[in-house]
Amino acid sequence: MTAPALSVESLSYGYGRGAFALQDVSLAVEAGSFTALLGPNGAGKTTLFALITRLFESTSGTIRIGGVDLRAEPTRALARMGVVFQQPTLDLDLTVRQNLLYFAALHGLPRRTAQARALEALERMGMAERIDETVRRLNGGHRRRVELARALLHEPALLVLDEPTVGLDVPARRAIVEHVHDLCRERGIAVLWATHLIDEIGPDDRVVVIHRGRIRAAGPVGDVNRDAGAETLTDSFNRLIAKEAA
Numbered sequence: 236m237t238a239p240a241l242s243v244e245s246l247s248y249g250y251g252r253g254a255f256a257l258q259d260v261s262l263a264v265e266a267g268s269f270t271a272l273l274g275p276n277g278a279g280k281t282t283l284f285a286l287i288t289r290l291f292e293s294t295s296g297t298i299r300i301g302g303v304d305l306r307a308e309p310t311r312a313l314a315r316m317g318v319v320f321q322q323p324t325l326d327l328d329l330t331v332r333q334n335l336l337y338f339a340a341l342h343g344l345p346r347r348t349a350q351a352r353a354l355e356a357l358e359r360m361g362m363a364e365r366i367d368e369t370v371r372r373l374n375g376g377h378r379r380r381v382e383l384a385r386a387l388l389h390e391p392a393l394l395v396l397d398e399p400t401v402g403l404d405v406p407a408r409r410a411i412v413e414h415v416h417d418l419c420r421e422r423g424i425a426v427l428w429a430t431h432l433i434d435e436i437g438p439d440d441r442v443v444v445i446h447r448g449r450i451r452a453a454g455p456v457g458d459v460n461r462d463a464g465a466e467t468l469t470d471s472f473n474r475l476i477a478k479e480a481a
């Protein structure tokens with residue numbers, strides 16, 4: 236059996252002496268699956284991303300990327316993953332091309348391959364003609380598209396995005412959401428998409444509901460709704476959160 240693109244098992248994490256930010260978190264993202272990590276502010280989404288991307292080191296539990304243990308073989312595991320962080324990380328004074336080629340070089344891609352992939356990724360997002368503009372001149376939605384193109388340059392099997400639509404207007408949000416869904420369908424890329432916005436989640440997606448550091452429900456949207464006894468994901472989410480508050 237093929238290993239999931241991402242598997243997290245029994246992961247816990249605490250900041251100093253405070254309460255645990257994550258408690259016994261387990262989840263899996265299969266190839267070609269768009270999995271939304273849905274949780275309100277403070278649920279633990281960013282903490283989980285920091286552990287998956289190895290900004291923080293987990294002291295308990297296991298994270299595997301394509302079956303490769305992140306703690307045991309970090310370089311090999313991270314090479315399989317593309318990341319879009321919540322805060323933009325492009326260099327505003329470089330052009331789109333320079334940002335992409337610099338990143339590709341960090342991944343050890345030959346320059347010609349990098350050029351071809353950068354152009355292809357930008358074309359898919361309708362950004363090819365902006366390749367020699369400085370990033371500072373692009374609007375927020377276009378900057379996000381460039382970050383997405385950058386995350387795909389090394390052809391990862393797994394793409395993780397932490398609330399990637401924060402600060403974007405509705406059309407820009409919709410464009411990014413649709414584009415990432417297309418990547419799943421057309422290329423079989425596995426996606427973990429953190430959000431607190433239910434309208435970014437489609438009926439055929441999988442969802443993992445996280446609240447106060449614990450997983451409250453996980454599975455296809457239809458199953459989560461059925462198990463929660465709700466008609467819509469909004470109702471399911473409200474019930475799952477309310478149950479906790481009671």
Ligand SMILES: Nc1ncnc2c1ncn2[C@@H]1O[C@H](COP(=O)(O)OP(=O)(O)OP(=O)(O)O)[C@@H](O)[C@H]1O
Nearest residue numbers: 250253256274275276277278279280281282283431
């Ligand atoms: N550096 C830190 N030091 C102490 N506590 C922290 C730190 N970062 C996060 N926390 C706490 O850990 C918990 C989880 O926070 P986290 O940022 O992971 O949630 P989130 O789901 O990403 O929220 P948001 O949607 O607001 O980004 C919260 O209670 C938060 O206050």
